[in-house]
Amino acid sequence: MEDAQHTEWRQLLARTRNGPASAEDYNRLIALLNADESGTLQAELDAWLASAEVTSYKHVQPYDRDYWQQAFMDMRAAARRERRSTGRWVRIGWAAAAAILVGISGLLLWPAKQPASENASANVENKQDVPPGTEGAVLTLADGTKLTLDSLNSGWRTLQQGTQVSLEDDRVVYDQAPGAQQTMAYNTMQTPRGRQFQVVLPDGTRAWLNAASSITFPVSFDDRERRIRISGEVYLEVAADARRPFYVQVNELADIAVLGTSFNVHAYPGEAAIRATLLSGRIRVSRTGVQEPVTLLPGQQARVPVAEHTALKVVDVPDVSTVIAWKNGLFNFEGLQLPEVLKQLERWYDIRVEIKGTASGRIFRGKMYRNVNLSDVLEILRKMGVQYNWDGETLTVY
Structure with a gap:
């Protein structure tokens, strides 16, 4: 040079x-x-x-x-x-x-396994485009009141059993005051499809919810333990507290015992297994009702099959950043087949997807931002030779 x-x-x-x-x-x-x-x-x-x-x-x-x-x-x-x-x-x-x-x-x-054909797909021009997902969630309070968080202004506050709940930018923060009531009053945060959000729990634990996910937790933890329930996909950074172990129940199928740590749980309904991936610290994962937990080291993933009488499996994850790509604003399609890619698009863009034909064997590689319109993603699929039709509501892939 x-x-x-x-x-x-x-x-x-x-x-x-x-x-x-x-x-x-x-x-x-x-x-x-x-x-x-x-x-x-x-x-x-x-x-x-x-x-x-x-x-x-x-x-x-x-x-x-x-x-x-x-x-x-x-x-x-x-x-x-x-x-x-x-x-x-x-x-x-x-x-x-x-x-x-x-x-x-x-x-x-x-x-690309093959060049894109001239008639690979229907063009999306003049069809209704879909913007990417954004920050938002529904918070259900202990009395059943439902609040649409993306319609509230930053600075909104309320009290739940002596715990202050506030909306700070794109996250909800629970500030448990000393001496707050410890009756088991629960709140639930739920992200619909096309939304994601953050919550800081009363003990300082931080949780990021991907689209179509939920977390249920007490508005104040007691002095003995901390228990929450989740579904969908949630990344957690658990506040260290040796006196109060942290437990996560996942879809009533798996239990995770936690010390101070960070980990991701992928547990969408209809998928073959719940996947818990450890980034730091230590967790123990078990099937609900089965007293044979496995302890994960950083960089390992526990897979809990949904099917009964199927053994829990532990695998190594060479690059854990791929697991939490969604938290950092990315789609990670590395090594995925087309149906798995389409499930991510379905949740993020809140669309309906139908797969017809034999396109499901295609293997994807790479990443892309989640802040692009659906039309940008469809253009990439077209260039890869994927045939589809988008009618403004349903994406049909052939």
């Missing part, structure tokens, strides 16, 4: 590290990276990612350092795969890595 281009590369990296970097800067970074046949720039990017904190993406919302660091890592991996492509991988031009970082399309990298 010529010295002038190398100097430009380092200046662009410096602006990216220290801010402010622009969309044009990102585009130029990608162009230089793709033109570098020697691998020198990739090596410098590797070193930078390994040694420096990425702290300058605050102009790209939502800001999350780990989120953007992962995006740069994916960008680097995408460039490498393109160079050694054997024809099984394709990169969609309108969604190159620079577009990823500035949020144009959200696509990172997609595979």
Whole structure:
């Protein structure tokens, strides 16, 4: 690489590290990276990612350092795969890595088992588009009152058995005052399809709810233990409290005993197994009513089959960030078949999906933002050769 281009590369990296970097800067970074046949720039990017904190993406919302660091890592991996492509991988031009970082399309990298045919799908032009899901939930109070949180203003407050409940931006916070009543009065937060939300429980535990999920909890925990119930998909960061163990019941099929830890539970009705994935700390997972729990280490996942008399299984998860991609604003389709991908779209866009034909064997790779319209996702499916019809209400895949 010529010295002038190398100097430009380092200046662009410096602006990216220290801010402010622009969309044009990102585009130029990608162009230089793709033109570098020697691998020198990739090596410098590797070193930078390994040694420096990425702290300058605050102009790209939502800001999350780990989120953007992962995006740069994916960008680097995408460039490498393109160079050694054997024809099984394709990169969609309108969604190159620079577009990823500035949020144009959200696509990172997609595979294709076959080229898209000219009549691969019905076009979505002039059909009703669907915006992405957003923050929102329904909170059911102890007296049965239902509150639609996305219709309330930040700063809303109420009292539940002496515990203050407040809406702070896009989360609900329960502040249990010393001496608060410890009668078992329960609240339930439920996210419909097309919504996600956060709640801070009375002990300081934080929970993120994916679409079509719920969590039921007491408005004040007692002095002996903490118990909640969940369904759907929930990520939890449990406040450490050695005196009061934390228990999670999942769909009345699985129980999780927790110390201070962070973990994700995927437990949608109709799926073959409940999946509990540990990110940090320690949890014990068992089938409800069966006294043979397994203890997970970070990076492990327990799978509790819904079918009775089927053994609980523990598997390793090499990259736990893929499990909580939804929490960080991403779809993760890595290794999934088409029906699994469509289930995510059905929940997030609140649409109806029908699968016809034999398209279910297709394997997907890659990630994309969840803040894109349905039409953007359908365009990607079309480029992959997936045949579908979208009538404004039902997505039929052939």
